Amino acid sequence: MTSNTSARPETGRAATPPPATPAPATPAPAPATPASALAGPASGTAPWLVALLRRLHFYAGILVGPFLLAAAVTGGLYAAAPQIENLAYATELTGSPGTPLPLERQIQAAQDFRGSTAVPSAVRPGTDGGTTRVMFADNSLGESESLAVFVDPATAKVTGELTAYGTSGSLPLRAWIDQMHRSLNLGDAGRLYSELAASWLWVVTLGGVALWVAQRGRSPRPLTPRTGTPRTVTPRTGSRARLLGLHKALGLALAAGFVGLAATGLTWSKHAGDNVSQLRAALGWDTPSLSRELAVEAVPVPASPAHAGHQGHGGHAMADPASAVPNSGFDAALAAARGAGIDAAKVEIKPGAAGGQAWSVAEIDRSWPTQVDAVSLDPRDMAVVDSVDFKDFSVPAKLSRWGIDAHMGTLFGVANQVVLLALASGLACMVVWGYMMWWKRRPRAAIGLRFGPLPPRGALRRSPWWTVPAVAAAAVTAGVFVPLLGISLAGFLLVDLLRAAVSRRRETGCAG
Numbered sequence: 001m002t003s004n005t006s007a008r009p010e011t012g013r014a015a016t017p018p019p020a021t022p023a024p025a026t027p028a029p030a031p032a033t034p035a036s037a038l039a040g041p042a043s044g045t046a047p048w049l050v051a052l053l054r055r056l057h058f059y060a061g062i063l064v065g066p067f068l069l070a071a072a073v074t075g076g077l078y079a080a081a082p083q084i085e086n087l088a089y090a091t092e093l094t095g096s097p098g099t100p101l102p103l104e105r106q107i108q109a110a111q112d113f114r115g116s117t118a119v120p121s122a123v124r125p126g127t128d129g130g131t132t133r134v135m136f137a138d139n140s141l142g143e144s145e146s147l148a149v150f151v152d153p154a155t156a157k158v159t160g161e162l163t164a165y166g167t168s169g170s171l172p173l174r175a176w177i178d179q180m181h182r183s184l185n186l187g188d189a190g191r192l193y194s195e196l197a198a199s200w201l202w203v204v205t206l207g208g209v210a211l212w213v214a215q216r217g218r219s220p221r222p223l224t225p226r227t228g229t230p231r232t233v234t235p236r237t238g239s240r241a242r243l244l245g246l247h248k249a250l251g252l253a254l255a256a257g258f259v260g261l262a263a264t265g266l267t268w269s270k271h272a273g274d275n276v277s278q279l280r281a282a283l284g285w286d287t288p289s290l291s292r293e294l295a296v297e298a299v300p301v302p303a304s305p306a307h308a309g310h311q312g313h314g315g316h317a318m319a320d321p322a323s324a325v326p327n328s329g330f331d332a333a334l335a336a337a338r339g340a341g342i343d344a345a346k347v348e349i350k351p352g353a354a355g356g357q358a359w360s361v362a363e364i365d366r367s368w369p370t371q372v373d374a375v376s377l378d379p380r381d382m383a384v385v386d387s388v389d390f391k392d393f394s395v396p397a398k399l400s401r402w403g404i405d406a407h408m409g410t411l412f413g414v415a416n417q418v419v420l421l422a423l424a425s426g427l428a429c430m431v432v433w434g435y436m437m438w439w440k441r442r443p444r445a446a447i448g449l450r451f452g453p454l455p456p457r458g459a460l461r462r463s464p465w466w467t468v469p470a471v472a473a474a475a476v477t478a479g480v481f482v483p484l485l486g487i488s489l490a491g492f493l494l495v496d497l498l499r500a501a502v503s504r505r506r507e508t509g510c511a512g
Helices: 047-079 081-088 103-114 172-183 191-215 235-267 272-283 305-310 328-339 395-408 414-440 467-481 483-511
Strands: 122-124 132-136 145-151 158-165 299-301 317-319 347-350 359-363 374-377 384-388
Touching: 047 081, 047 172, 047 191, 047 414, 047 483, 081 172, 103 122, 103 132, 103 145, 103 158, 103 328, 158 172, 172 191, 191 235, 191 272, 191 483, 235 272, 235 395, 235 414, 272 395, 272 483, 328 347, 328 359, 328 374, 467 483
Parallel strands: none
Antiparallel strands: 122 132, 122 347, 132 145, 145 158, 347 359, 359 374, 374 384
């Protein structure tokens, strides 16, 4: 029997090690890709421009994001305010079916309810089963507010009393939502928030669109910043890429709506709004106004003994046109306005507020087709003094009217409200996704509340010489016309310069 010596090594003899496997040849490192190629925009687009757009879009989105988010949330709530108002005040707003009684009787019911014979400051006759609003001035209320008494047109029964706000006649809940959107219910100081949001919304939107156009020829594969080789895609970078794709797609789809909201929103702003008004006046784009001036003669009424010493010409007392006409004057004014072409169902009748002022009857239906015609009437004989027809508005004035009504959600009714809700929801998503993408760019080993790096500086230093004065001129022009944009932009630049100075000081200290 032969032993198998190959099965075990010989005693006292070192085992021969297996031959070493040659190490695989190390490939030559790939040539470094220039930084400009990494930011590689589409052919024909300067790298410095892409870097500048990215930095502007990033800073504006991050720093103004909270204001944009607040405007989006409150704006979405305001878009649904009409339905909320109708539900909350159904008792006051709902009348009975039947033929409407004369306005004189409805106004008398409102006066009896208040225990006052004061002439209403305005009356809005009820339509489509709604109640008539008889509005009175009240010194205890705020600016642009009035006390509205709601009267059933068919029965002259008072259904309630509420405070109404502004030309829209918003009731308390809707007015609160309106002020929340406009000023966060903080008064005049709070209006700065909405103006700041509107001032930057168009900048962020147009900057994002320009950035997409400049980058649309880039390869979608992420690259490492130093070698230019494909970067390993991790769950974090993958989810960030998906967010970026959603951010781009939604931003492009809603860009026109965002710019429209910014433009119309600035017309209500405190600072930029004045500049918009002056520009419109200089270009002749103002909305025609209705004249309510009457002849110098006062309305003749019999003199009372108390006023015997203050008689005017012809032995008549000098009286206010509003007080000279009884409640029946509202019926007469409405009939005269109908004869003059005021045919909208929704109208507002206002008596003269001071001596020598005409009455006015104006259409208040802001839906499509827009009905905003108005006439002024002499209270002595209800003859037409002046008239304004929407068809005679200039194109810019019509566009301004339509833009404001679309911003308020009244131009196309429910369809308009749905669009506003979509824009508000989209803007909120854009802001939240922006912060999430910044969060996902943080270093892998980062712990705590730490976000990703900021876009690099130096874009203008790599640009042609003429770009610096051109960019500065554009920024100054926009900042002068939209003051909060200019002030906040100067603040952003100051913060960025301070960060740069601190960073250089740290680098110098480390090098030393």
